[in-house]
Amino acid sequence: MNQKIKNLIKMHLLFIFYAFVTLISKLASQATFLSINFNVLYSLMLFILMIYAFFWQKILKIFPLSFAFSNRSIVILWASILGIFVFNETITIGKIVGGIIIVFGVYLMVSDYE
Secondary structure (H helix, E strand, O other): OEEEEEEEHHHHHHHHHHHHHHHHHHHOOOOOOOOHHHHHHHHHHHHHHHEEEEEEEHHHHHHOOOHHHHHOOHHHHHHHHHHHHHHHHOOOHHHHHHHHHHHHHHHHHHHHHO
């Protein structure tokens, strides 16, 4: 496996990690405001964002901002998939069509990358 593919995999693993912020924020929204549960979840969310910001800077040293940011849209798809498994959310036609459009757009960006 060449280095370009490894870097793409690393970037998308980081996006999956970032998608967990969405799940944790949904859990925090279900807790009573400023309760211990809310504060723990909110702190965890901030901790994940700090780790994400650190590694995002590493990704930007490898890929141009326009390429990395356009790939970041896949987070919506990862968060939806995680939501299906964690919260038993339903899959609608709109979500499927939206996911296909996002994956197609990311594919276009990746295939155009030199």
